[in-house]
Amino acid sequence: MSPVLEVSGLESFYGASQALFGVDLAIGPGEMVTLLGRNGMGKTTTVKSIVGLLRPRHGTVRFRGKSIAGCAADRIGRAGIGLVPEGRQIFPNLTVRENLTAWAANRSDAADPWTLAKVFAFFPRLEQRQGHLGNQLSGGEQQMLAIGRVLMTNPHLLILDEATEGLAPLVRREIWRCLIALKAAGLSLLLIDKNVRKLVEIADRHYIIERGRIQWQGSSSALAGQEDLWHRYLGV
Ligand code: ATP
Numbered sequence: 001m002s003p004v005l006e007v008s009g010l011e012s013f014y015g016a017s018q019a020l021f022g023v024d025l026a027i028g029p030g031e032m033v034t035l036l037g038r039n040g041m042g043k044t045t046t047v048k049s050i051v052g053l054l055r056p057r058h059g060t061v062r063f064r065g066k067s068i069a070g071c072a073a074d075r076i077g078r079a080g081i082g083l084v085p086e087g088r089q090i091f092p093n094l095t096v097r098e099n100l101t102a103w104a105a106n107r108s109d110a111a112d113p114w115t116l117a118k119v120f121a122f123f124p125r126l127e128q129r130q131g132h133l134g135n136q137l138s139g140g141e142q143q144m145l146a147i148g149r150v151l152m153t154n155p156h157l158l159i160l161d162e163a164t165e166g167l168a169p170l171v172r173r174e175i176w177r178c179l180i181a182l183k184a185a186g187l188s189l190l191l192i193d194k195n196v197r198k199l200v201e202i203a204d205r206h207y208i209i210e211r212g213r214i215q216w217q218g219s220s221s222a223l224a225g226q227e228d229l230w231h232r233y234l235g236v
Contacts, residue, residue: 002065004029004157004188005050005081010059010069012049019045021212022059027157032179032189034199037209038235043192044086046209047161051083052076064156080107082155086162086192088146092135096126099134099145104152119148122178140171147178156188163193176202196236200224208233 003026010023020042027033035043048054050061052073061069068076077083091099097116106113120127123144129137137145143164150158163179164172172195180202183189193199199206200220208216210233223229230236 001029003027003062004031004064005190006060006062007046007050008060008062010046010049010056010061012045012054012056014045014054019212020049020056023049023209023212023214025207025214025217027188027190029188030183030186031205032183032191032203034191034193034203034206035209036192036196036199036206036234038233041209042212043209044161045212047083047159047190047192050076051081051159077153078105078107080154080156082150082153082158084143084146084150084158084160084163086165088142090134090137090142090145090149092133094134095131096134096137096141096145097130099149100126100152103149106154108154108156110154113154114151116152119151122151122181123148138171140167140174143167143171143175144178147175151182157190158182158187159190159192161192163191164195165193194234196223196230196234 005027007023007025010020012020023046035046037043049056052071056069060067063079063081068079100116100119125141126144126148129141164175176198200223203220205219206223207214215233216229
């Protein structure tokens with residue numbers, strides 16, 4: 001089956017400083033793929049280059065068969081890529097309900113789209129907190145809200161940058177549960193997270209990036225069996 005997302009030869013810069021040196025990456029329909037690497041290796045830059053927050057200087061990005069490299073972020077969002085950014089970036093002065101409904105849209109023309117009721121059923125905690133402002137939420141609630149907000153746009157592909165960073169173990173488990181359910185529902189996912197042990201359990205395939213280059217790619221079973229890779233590239 002043709003990939004949902006296909007990134008090829010991606011090169012991105014911050015001014016004169018090159019951060020990506022020919023990144024290749026693909027995600028199939030319904031696949032959960034991770035991008036792993038130590039801090040500062042180019043994970044967020046790859047994500048930014050995919051979603052239109054940083055214009056790649058070379059390379060191609062194809063989403064559902066169409067070239068999107070260099071398109072504006074809002075256009076890429078409308079095409080059906082949903083991003084849960086590092087730091088969540090929810091609106092602090094809007095309520096949970098307002099955060100969820102602000103950009104709601106059925107971008108994938110889903111027969112059974114995400115609605116407020118569905119998001120509340122998925123994250124009961126958000127329903128309980130629906131009248132609270134974004135800045136009154138705990139880190140875990142903010143992450144649930146950031147995910148719920150993107151689900152309300154009914155994306156084809158969901159990208160999470162630092163999916164469980166800084167969250168308590170219990171909340172982390174809640175986020176993993178939700179990501180497993182989303183994959184089971186057929187959504188394609190690109191995850192960035194440091195918890196390799198959990199990722200080899202729940203994801204299909206992995207890419208390891210080092211200094212802007214993909215150094216390794218393979219299945220969960222391949223990565224699970226090579227803990228030397230974890231030490232070498234991930235510092236685990
Ligand atoms: P982290 O887990 O720390 O977010 P990362 O793998 O996502 O790490 P990036 O944020 O993509 O790494 O950074 C890749 C490289 O680009 C690093 O050398 C970083 O210093 C540099 N970089 C990132 N953002 C900028 C920026 N806004 N301006 C200049 N250089 C940047």
